[in-house]
Amino acid sequence: MLGIYVFKISGPWRWIFIITATAALWLDAFVGVIQAFAKLPFLHELAPNGSEPPFAIVQLIVLAIFVLLGYWTLRRFHPNPAKRWP
Numbered sequence: 001m002l003g004i005y006v007f008k009i010s011g012p013w014r015w016i017f018i019i020t021a022t023a024a025l026w027l028d029a030f031v032g033v034i035q036a037f038a039k040l041p042f043l044h045e046l047a048p049n050g051s052e053p054p055f056a057i058v059q060l061i062v063l064a065i066f067v068l069l070g071y072w073t074l075r076r077f078h079p080n081p082a083k084r085w086p
Helices: 002-006 013-039 053-076
Strands: none
Touching (some): 013 053
């Protein structure tokens, strides 16, 4: 909220905003994968305890996707300095 409303996503607040937003979304996806392995029978059979290799592989893939998307967003996101938030 500071980055958007107070500092208008300028300077270092641009990358701080992107990293924290990406991390928050990744945490949601992390919990979603945990819930999927706990609730879906065909996934639960692959990793009943949550510590088996299929579970770790899926979590690693999700993490890699979010790291790549975060990096890509950080490189391409350049807010218009003249635009003001309402």
